[in-house]
Amino acid sequence: MKTTLDELAVFVAVVDAGSMTAAAERLGQVVSATSRTLARLEAKLETTLLRRTTRRLELTEEGAAFLQSARAILASVDMAEEQMSARRLRPSGRLRVDAATPFMLHVIVPLVPAFRERYPDVELELHSNEGITDLLEKRTDVAFRIGPLKDSSLHARPIGHSRLRVLASPAYLARHGVPTRPAQLDGHVLLGFNQPESLNDWPLRDTGGAVVHITPTVASSSGETLRQLALAGVGIVCLSDFMTRDDRGAGRLVPLFGRASLDVRQPVNAVYYRNTSLSARITCFVDHVVESLGRRPFDEA
Known part of the structure; x- marks a missing residue:
């Protein structure tokens, strides 16, 4: 026989409440009904989920593992019901x-x-x-x-x-050349973030195999500011696809490094x-x- 949602709900309620009595009150049941439901669930699973002492209930190792799955299942059902409610209501x-x-x-x-x-x-x-x-x-x-x-x-x-890409405008590349290896970035104007520093990790590897971390020539706290600077031909930038989709489609910004660029997605x-x-x-x-x-x-x- 398969486990029911009611049995999962009782198990989670007992764990959260800390006792059979408190769980029964929370669920609007008598204590004996809550106890029977929990015993039925353990029988179906053929394992002990909770150790019962005179003072408290304690999760077994199997119970702790099952609790995570039970919570996830109940949360998914709640989400599905909310989504259906949103479609019915205005x-x-x-x-x-x-x-x-x-x-x-x-x-x-x-x-x-x-x-x-x-x-x-x-x-x-x-x-x-x-x-x-x-x-x-x-x-x-x-x-x-x-x-x-x-x-x-x-x-x-x-x-x-959203994938990260290293990009530059055609005007910038026409003036300064197209870098084909990460080491060549040292000779270019690099547009980056002043914080956090992790945003200056670019999806490239240096000759030693480490991820390239750039020191910006021009820095900003705003990704949109960096995009505008790149469009103006100021330098090379690394931005997320959601910002540059239209620019790439229109040729205003050109992805660099081809297959050497790592597929890093945020x-x-x-x-x-x-x-x-x-x-x-x-x-x-x-x-x-x-x-x-x-x-x-x-x-x-």
Whole structure:
């Protein structure tokens, strides 16, 4: 017999509550029903999930491993139900969206007209910045983050990956020549970030096999500023595909180093704190972004 969602929910509730009695109260059940459900789950799995003592419940090694899967399954079901609810209902109210300035300009803003037509009752409030903001402090409902996530208190929904490329304008290359090996970058004007330093790691390897870390000739905190400098022919830059898709397609920026360029892709996630009263607005907006990007990926020029 297969495990049911109710059995998973009871197991997680018992672990979270710390006792059978507290879990039964949380679930609106009698203690005996909660105990029977947990015993039935252990019988199906043919293993002991919790050791019962007179004072407390303790997870077994098998129970700890199963707990992670149980939480993931229940979270997936919750997300699916929220998504279906968002499709049935007509979301309304204010939705505060936060993203780095380049992502806001090149990805979010072009999607707003279609979103407004589809969900006219949602009032968008768009915030852009050059760094990571605190969602609670800024009263942000959903933020888009590029790169690995560090805040484990956030719920994240992956929406894609964006490749890093080294680029320059045809005008710059005509004046200064086309570098064909990473070592030749030393003779060029390099456009990079003043912080964090990790953004100056370029998808190339030096003669020793290490990832190339550049010292910028011209530095900025803004990726959009660096893009504009590259378009003006000031120097060579390394930017994410979501910023340069149209430039590459129109030939305004040219990728360099060909096969010598490493395939480094930054994860892009929508992140938010779970809040039932806002979930329909968050879900419909993130769904719209995911669907739109699916029709035209970041790396498509």
